[in-house]
Amino acid sequence: xxxxxxxxxxxxxxxxxxxxxxxxxxxxxxxxxxxxxxxxxxxxxxxxxxxxxxxxxxxxxxxxxxxxxxxxxxxxxxxxxxxxxxxxxxxxxxxxxxxxxxxxxxxxxxxxxxxxxxxxxxxxxxxxxxxxxxxxxxxxxxxxxxxxxxxxxxxxxxxxxxxxxxxxxxxxxxxxxxxxxxxxxxxxxxxxxxxxxxxxxxxxxxxxxxxxxx
Amino acid sequence: xxxxxxxxxxxxxxxxxxxxxxxxxxxxxxxxxxxxxxxxxxxxxxxxxxxxxxxxxxxxxxxxxxxxxxxxxxxxxxxxxxxxxxxxxxxxxxxxxxxxxxxxxxxxxxxxxxxxxxxxxxxxxxxxxxxxxxxxxxxxxxxxxxxxxxxxxxxxxxxxxxxxxxxxxxxxxxxxxxxxxxxxxxxxxxxxxxxxxxxxxxxxxxxxxxxxxxxxxxxxxxxxxxxxxxxxxxxxxxxxxxxxxxxxxxxxxxxxxxxxxxxxxxxxxxxxxxxxxxxxxxxxxxxxxxxxxxxxxxxxxxxxxxxxxxxxxxxxxxxxxxxxxxxxxxxxxxxxxxxxxxxxxxxxxxxxxxxxxxxxxxxxxxxxxxxxxxxxxxxxxxxxxxxxxxxxxxxxxxxxxxxxxxxxxxxxxxxxxxxxxxxxxxxxxxxxxxxxxxxx
Amino acid sequence: xxxxxxxxxxxxxxxxxxxxxxxxxxxxxxxxxxxxxxxxxxxxxxxxxxxxxxxxxxxxxxxxxxxxxxxxxxxxxxxxxxxxxxxxxxxxxxxxxxxxxxxxxxxxxxxxxxxxxxxxxxxxxxxxxxxxxxxxxxxxxxxxxxxxxxxxxxxxxxxxxxxxxxxxxxxxxxxxxxxxxxxxxxxxxxxxxxxxxxxxxxxxxxxxxxxxxxxxxxxxxxxxxxxxxxxxxxxxxxxxxxxxxxxxxxxxxxxxxxxxxxxxxxxxxxx
Numbered sequence: 001x002x003x004x005x006x007x008x009x010x011x012x013x014x015x016x017x018x019x020x021x022x023x024x025x026x027x028x029x030x031x032x033x034x035x036x037x038x039x040x041x042x043x044x045x046x047x048x049x050x051x052x053x054x055x056x057x058x059x060x061x062x063x064x065x066x067x068x069x070x071x072x073x074x075x076x077x078x079x080x081x082x083x084x085x086x087x088x089x090x091x092x093x094x095x096x097x098x099x100x101x102x103x104x105x106x107x108x109x110x111x112x113x114x115x116x117x118x119x120x121x122x123x124x125x126x127x128x129x130x131x132x133x134x135x136x137x138x139x140x141x142x143x144x145x146x147x148x149x150x151x152x153x154x155x156x157x158x159x160x161x162x163x164x165x166x167x168x169x170x171x172x173x174x175x176x177x178x179x180x181x182x183x184x185x186x187x188x189x190x191x192x193x194x195x196x197x198x199x200x201x202x203x204x205x206x207x208x209x210x211x212x213x214x
Numbered sequence: 215x216x217x218x219x220x221x222x223x224x225x226x227x228x229x230x231x232x233x234x235x236x237x238x239x240x241x242x243x244x245x246x247x248x249x250x251x252x253x254x255x256x257x258x259x260x261x262x263x264x265x266x267x268x269x270x271x272x273x274x275x276x277x278x279x280x281x282x283x284x285x286x287x288x289x290x291x292x293x294x295x296x297x298x299x300x301x302x303x304x305x306x307x308x309x310x311x312x313x314x315x316x317x318x319x320x321x322x323x324x325x326x327x328x329x330x331x332x333x334x335x336x337x338x339x340x341x342x343x344x345x346x347x348x349x350x351x352x353x354x355x356x357x358x359x360x361x362x363x364x365x366x367x368x369x370x371x372x373x374x375x376x377x378x379x380x381x382x383x384x385x386x387x388x389x390x391x392x393x394x395x396x397x398x399x400x401x402x403x404x405x406x407x408x409x410x411x412x413x414x415x416x417x418x419x420x421x422x423x424x425x426x427x428x429x430x431x432x433x434x435x436x437x438x439x440x441x442x443x444x445x446x447x448x449x450x451x452x453x454x455x456x457x458x459x460x461x462x463x464x465x466x467x468x469x470x471x472x473x474x475x476x477x478x479x480x481x482x483x484x485x486x487x488x489x490x491x492x493x494x495x496x497x498x499x500x501x502x503x504x505x506x507x508x509x510x511x512x513x514x515x516x517x518x519x520x521x522x523x524x525x526x527x528x529x530x531x532x533x534x535x536x537x538x539x540x541x542x543x544x545x546x547x548x549x550x551x552x553x554x555x556x557x558x559x560x561x562x563x564x565x566x567x568x569x570x571x572x573x574x575x576x577x578x579x580x581x582x583x584x585x586x587x588x589x590x591x592x593x594x595x596x597x598x599x600x601x602x603x604x605x606x607x608x609x610x611x612x613x614x615x616x617x618x619x620x621x622x623x624x625x626x627x628x629x630x631x632x633x634x635x636x637x638x639x640x641x642x643x644x645x646x647x648x649x650x651x652x653x654x
Numbered sequence: 655x656x657x658x659x660x661x662x663x664x665x666x667x668x669x670x671x672x673x674x675x676x677x678x679x680x681x682x683x684x685x686x687x688x689x690x691x692x693x694x695x696x697x698x699x700x701x702x703x704x705x706x707x708x709x710x711x712x713x714x715x716x717x718x719x720x721x722x723x724x725x726x727x728x729x730x731x732x733x734x735x736x737x738x739x740x741x742x743x744x745x746x747x748x749x750x751x752x753x754x755x756x757x758x759x760x761x762x763x764x765x766x767x768x769x770x771x772x773x774x775x776x777x778x779x780x781x782x783x784x785x786x787x788x789x790x791x792x793x794x795x796x797x798x799x800x801x802x803x804x805x806x807x808x809x810x811x812x813x814x815x816x817x818x819x820x821x822x823x824x825x826x827x828x829x830x831x832x833x834x835x836x837x838x839x840x841x842x843x844x845x846x847x848x849x850x851x852x853x854x855x856x857x858x859x860x861x862x863x864x865x866x867x868x869x870x871x872x873x874x875x876x877x878x879x880x881x882x883x884x885x886x887x888x889x890x891x892x893x894x895x896x897x898x899x900x901x902x903x904x905x906x907x908x909x910x911x912x913x914x915x916x917x918x919x920x921x922x923x924x925x
Contacts, residue, residue: 005519011499011511017354018266019301021756027499027511030255034270034353036299040758040784041215058306060297062259062272063349084685086726086735090758091820093784094215098299100351102261102270102498103254121684124754126724126735129686146517166686186526191519198515206510207737208682211753213507213909218849219780221768222808223842223886230844231892238846240900507907 007147007195012114012206014122020098022123026115028147030105033112035119039095047094052087058098059112073109077116080163080173086126095125106149107135109161109175114199121207130166132199134192135159138180144191160188164196215302220429228430232418239265239424246408246422246471247358251369251482252501257396258374261498262366265424266356268300269363271370272349277386280336280343288335289345292320294363300355316360319449320350323364323405323438327446330371331400337379337386344376346399357425360436364407369479372401373486405446406475408468410435416454421467435461437468441476672731675719679742683724683750687734691719722749753853757782757882759818764838766847766880767826769809777805779813779826782849782882786823789813793827795835803840810842810886812878841878845888846895852883854906865905868917873898 008029017023020036040053047054057078059070066074081097097119099112113133120127137148137156145152153159158178165172171189180188228238235243247265254260258273280287294317296304304310324330335344348370350363375396378389411423412433420427423434433454438447445465450456489496502509544552675689683689721727724736725748734740738752757765759781767779767787776788789811794803805811813826828838858865858879866877875889875898885902889895901920905913 005517007515007517009499009511009513010515011502011509013502013506013509015508015753017268017299018356019354020299021754023299025498025502027502030497030499032254032498034299036297036353038215038298038302038756040756041302042784058298060295060299060351062270062351063274063347064293089820090784096215096298098297100270100297100299100353103256103259105255121737123756124736124738124752127685128733128735130684144519144522146519166684167688183526183530186529187522190522190525190529191517194517194519194522198517202510202512202515204682204684205512207684209507209510211682211739213907218782219768219770219808221810221842221847222806223810223845224847225808227844227846227892227895231896234892236892236896238848238896238899240896 005144005146005191007198010202012118012202014118014206014210022119022121022125024115024118024122025102026111026118028107028111028114029149030103031107031111032102033108033115034100034102035115036098037096037119037123037125039123039125040090040093041096043092043094048092051091053085053090054094055082055085055087056094056096057081057116058096060098060100062101062104073112076109076173076175077112080113080131081116081120083172084127084129084131084165085120086128089126104150106151106153107147109133110135110147113163118203118206121203128167130200130203131163131172132196132203133161133163134195134199135161136188136191138178138184138188144188146191146195160185162189162192164192166196166200169193169196217301217303220426224426225430228426229413232413232420237420238426243419244421244467246474249365249475249478251479252498253373253486253496255497258370260366260369260373262362262369264358264362264365264422266354267358267362268353269366270351270353271366273346273370273374274349275344275346275376277337277342277388278345279341285340286336287332288343290325290330290332291345291347292317292324292350292367293348294320294350294352296352300352316363319360319407319436319447320363320367322447323407324367327405327438329368329401329403329405329440329446331402334400338381338384342386355425357428358409358422361407361409361422364405364438365475365479368404368406369482371399372404372479372483374399403440403442403444404476404479405438405440406472407436407438408471410437410464410467412452412454412456416456416460419460419464421471435464437465439465439468439472441473443469675732675740675748676742678740681740682738683734683740684737685735689732689734691730691732718746720747722747724750724752751853751856753851755851755883757852759783759787759815759824760881761815761818763818763881764812764814765826765882766878766884766886767811767813769805769807769811771807772805779811781824781826782884783824787815787826788823789826789828793829794839795829795833805840809840810847811840812838812880814838842886845876845886846899847884847886848899848903849883850885850903851906852881855879855881855883855885858902865913869898869901872917872920
C-alpha cells in the first residue's frame with residue numbers, strides 16, 4: 001500500500017539533565033520536546049491531596065508566554081498521565097512534569113506525551129502501564145497520514161491525537177479538530193494502535209540500552 | 215519545591231579547596247567549562263551547554279509600529295525564563311529578584327551595547343519596524359546562568375534569518391522563505407559575559423563558578439566584552455570591595471575567554487551554514503550523542519496499515535446503533551426550550567415524591583428556567599417555589615446539616631422558598647458555598 | 655479467521671507479553687509488563703517428569719512470589735510498575751532495580767541527613783525525600799533531657815529510619831534498639847558530601863561489591879554512604895578527597911570491566 005503510513009525518525013535521550021529527578025528529550029522528525037520531572041517531591045500545602053500525589057504538568061512554549069492552547073494541552077497531558085501513574089503510592093507529594101517545546105514541526109502533542117512518558121520512566125515513578133501519543137491527519141485525497149509534519153497538519157481536513165496505553169492498547173485520550181466519520185475514527189484508532197506497537201518497542205529498546213551497563 | 219540545603223561540611227570543604235586552588239570538577243582557577251553549541255532546524259534556534267548548565271534560545275520577529283520617540287529604530291526584546299525544570303527552587307511565573315537581575319544584565323549586555331543595528335530593522339520610518347524577540351529558557355541550572363544565557367542570545371541572534379521585505383510606496387510585501395532567501399540581522403559585534411566569583415572578601419577568585427560555588431561566594435563580577443576587548447557592561451554584586459588591580463586582571467582574563475568563545479561560536483555558525491548549504495541533515499537529532507547509552511535513535515518505521523479498514527469495520531459492525539434521539543424541541547415558556555425526554559431527579563426525598571411527580575419532565579431544565587424566570591407570568595411562581603424547595607435540599611445536605619436538624623421540617627421549607635423566590639439569591643448562596651469549599 | 659484474530663487481539667497481546675518471572679530475571683522490564691508467577695522448583699520437576707511420576711499430588715505445590723519494589727500483584731499475575739532490571743533472590747523474592755535519583759524513605763534504611771531546623775524537642779532533617787524527617791534530640795547515644803547533643807543547623811547526621819511509610823512523617827534515630835550509636839550520629843566536620851543516583855549507592859553497598867575495597871587500595875579514606883544517594887568522603891588531603899569523589903561519581907556509567915581498567919591505570923600512575 002502506498003500510503004503515508006510511516007512514522008518519522010524518532011530518537012530519545014534520557015537522563016540528560018542533572019537537576020531534575022528524571023529527564024528525557026524526545027524527537028520525532030524535526031519536532032522535539034524536552035521533559036524534566038520532579039517527584040515524589042515536597043508539595044505546597046494548598047495543593048496537597050491526602051490520599052494521592054498531586055500531578056502537575058507545565059508546558060512551556062518556545063516563543064512567548066503560555067497561552068490558552070498550552071493550558072489546554074497541559075490539562076490533556078495531565079489527565080493522560082493521571083490515568084497511568086500510580087499516584088496513591090505517594091500521598092501528600094507532588095509529581096511535576098515540565099515540558100519544554102524545543103522545536104515544533106508537527107505532531108507536537110504526541111511528542112509531548114512521548115517525552116512525558118520517557119521522563120516518567122527515567123524518574124522511576126510507579127506506573128500501571130506505559131503510554132504513547134500518536135497523531136493522525138486525515139487528508140481529503142490520501143486518507144490517513146500518520147505522524148504528520150506541520151505542513152501536512154495545515155493541509156489536513158481533520159487532525160486526531162490519541163494516547164494509547166501499553167497494557168491492552170486501549171485509548172487513554174482523544175483530542176481532535178476538524179470533521180471525520182465514525183469509520184475514519186475507527187481506522188485512525190486502529191492505525192495508532194499499530195504505531196503504538198512500534199513506539200513501545202522503541203521505549204523498550206531505549207530502556208534496555210540505558211540499563212545495558214548495570 | 216525547595217532547594218536541597220547546603221550542609222556546613224560542603225561549605226567548609228568548598229572554601230578550603232578554593233584556598234588550595236582546587237575545584238570540585240577538577241578545573242583550575244581560571245578554567246572555563248566546556249561550551250557546546252547545537253542548532254535546531256529553524257533559524258534562530260540553539261541550545262548552549264556550559265558544562266551541565268543548559269540554555270535554549272529562540273529568536274522570532276514580527277512587524278510592529280515603532281516607539282514614538284525612536285521612529286526609525288527596530289525593537290529588540292529579551293526574555294530570559296528560569297524554567298521550573300532547571301531547579302526545584304524555581305517557580306513558574308514568579309519574578310524573582312535573580313530573574314529581574316539577570317534580565318536587566320542581558321539587556322545591558324546586548325541591547326545597550328548596540329551590538330545589533332536597530333536602524334536596519336526599520337521598514338517604513340514611523341510606521342513599521344521589525345520587533346525582534348529573543349526568548350531564552352534555562353533548562354538546567356548548574357551555575358553561571360548569565361554567561362550561558364548571553365552566549366545563547368548572541369548565537370541565536372547571529373543564526374537568525376528574518377523574512378525579506380520589499381516596499382513599493384506604502385505597500386509592504388513580506389516574502390516567504392520559498393520566495394526569497396531570508397536575510398540575517400546585521401550584527402556589529404558579539405558581547406559575551408564572563409563571570410568571576412570572589413571568596414573570602416576578594417582574596418580568592420574563580421572563573422565560571424558552578425552552582426555549589428555560587429552558593430558560597432561573597433561577590434560576583436560580570437564583565438561583558440567583545441573580541442575587540444571592548445567592555446560592554448561591567449557589574450559587581452554582593453557588596454565586596456574590589457581593588458583596581460583585581461578588576462583589571464579580571465578584564466584581561468575576560469578578554470582571553472571571550473576570544474576563545476567567539477571563535478567557537480563562529481566555527482559553529484560556519485559549520486551549520488555549510489551543512490545547510492549542502493542540504494545535509496541538521497537539527498538536534500544530529501547533535502545527539504549517539505554512542506551514549508542514554509541516547510537511542512531509530513530510522514523511519516513503517517507501519518503496516520493493510521488490515522486497518524477491515525478492523526475498523528469489524529468494530530463498527532459490533533457496535534450497537536445509537537438510539538434515535540428525540541430532536542424536536544419543546545417550548546415551555548418564552549426563551550425556554552427543552553430537547554429530549556429530560557431526566558428524573560435522583561436527588562428528591564422519598565416523602566416529597568408525590569408533589570414532584572407531575573413536574574418530572576421539567577426536572578431536566580430546572581436551571582434554565584431559573585435563569586430566565588424574571589419574565590415569567592405570576593401564576594408560575596408558586597410552582598417554582600415548590601420546585602426550588604427541592605433544590606434547597608440538594609444544597610443543604612453538604613454543609614448546613616445542623617440547620618436542618620434544629621429547624622422543623624415545615625418552617626425550613628418555607629424560609630428557603632422565600633429565599634429562592636428571587637433568583638439572584640440562589641446565585642449568592644451558590645457563591646458562598648463555593649467560597650467555603652475553597653477555604654477548606 | 656480474521657474475526658477471531660480481531661476479537662482475540664487483546665487476549666493475544668496479554669498472553670504474548672506475559673512471561674514467567676524467572677525467565678526475565680536480569681533483563682530490563684518496563685511498567686505494564688505482565689509476569690506470570692514463577693513455577694516452584696518442585697513443580698518444574700513435576701512438569702518435566704509428569705509422565706513418569708503420575709502419582710504425585712499436584713495441589714500441594716502452589717505458585718508463590720514475594721513482590722519487592724516495582725512489582726504489584728494483579729490477579730494471578732504480577733504487574734511491573736517501574737522500569738529497571740528484574741532481580742531475584744531465592745526462594746521467591748523478586749524486585750526491580752532501577753536507576754532513580756529521588757529517594758523515598760524506607761523503614762530501616764541508613765541515610766545521611768542535613769539538619770535544617772531545630773524545633774522544640776526535635777530536629778528537622780532533610781533526607782532528600784518529599785518531606786523532612788524528624789529526629790528527636792533523645793535519639794542520640796547518651797542523650798538525656800539535661801544532656802542534649804550538640805547539633806547545629808547544617809550539620810550532617812547519619813541515622814536510621816524507625817518510622818517511614820507513605821502516610822506518616824518519617825522519623826530518624828541515631829541509636830539502635832539497645833541505645834548504642836553503632837556508627838550513627840553527627841559527623842563530617844570536614845570532608846566532602848556529594849550526591850549520586852540511588853542505583854549507584856546500592857551497587858556500592860552490595861555485599862559482593864568490590865568498588866570500595868579497590869578504591870581503598872589506592873588511597874586510605876573514610877566514607878559514609880547513605881541509602882538516599884548521599885555519599886560523604888574524607889581522605890588525607892583535599893586533592894585525594896576530590897579524586898575519590900570523582901571516581902565514585904564516574905562509576906555510575908561504567909561496567910565492571912571498565913572499572914577495573916580505570917583502577918589499574920590509577921594504581922600504575924601512583925607507583
